[in-house]
Amino acid sequence: MRPVVPVELLAHLRRARDVADRNYAEPLDLAGLAAAAGVSKYHFLRCFAAEYGETPMQYVTRRRIERATDLLRATNLTVTEVCGMVGYSSLGSFSQRFTELVGMTPTQYQWTQTGARIPGCFVFMLGLNSAIPEKHPEAAGAYRRTNDEEEQ
Incomplete structure (x- = not known):
């Protein structure tokens, strides 16, 4: 049976979860999330896990x-x-x-x-840009000039 979280604590847990959602890319720890909820970290850990089915750090x-x-x-x-x-x-x-x-x-x-995108820098580095004239006729002139310059 799942432990019951006091109703008055639910808003505090949501606040901490919102902090985690907004700041997921920043260093987050249990103490900081518990502070956002306004409760001790161990009480927060138990209540968060009971309400959401995972620990705060698993959620993050x-x-x-x-x-x-x-x-x-x-x-x-x-x-x-x-x-x-x-x-x-x-x-x-x-x-x-x-x-x-x-x-x-x-x-x-x-x-x-x-679909296995190839970064543009690799395309040009490996000389795969020969498809440019066929796909983009407007760029064909610049492509020919570049290749003619390289051959000289």
Whole structure:
């Protein structure tokens, strides 16, 4: 049977959860979240877990990973950039937590969700820009000038 959280404490728990939602990318700890709720950290821990079914730090971790999945799916950021943006200072810790919660590594997730985007710098570095004239006829003149200059 689930422990009952006092009704008067629910608003305080929501306030702390809102702080975690707004500040997920910043360093968060149990004491800071408990202070936002206005209760002792151990009482906060018990009540938060009873009400939401996970500890405050599990909640923060889940929110960070949810945000990371959004960033990996919708942007062209690297896994390292996303790691820092969602509040992790260690790429290893981020990758481990991501894999535990999502079921694949951040890189695998990004490749399966985005259709394996290749960053533009790699396209030009590897000489894959030969497709430019076919796809963008208006750029063909500039492309030919650049290649002619390189050959000389």
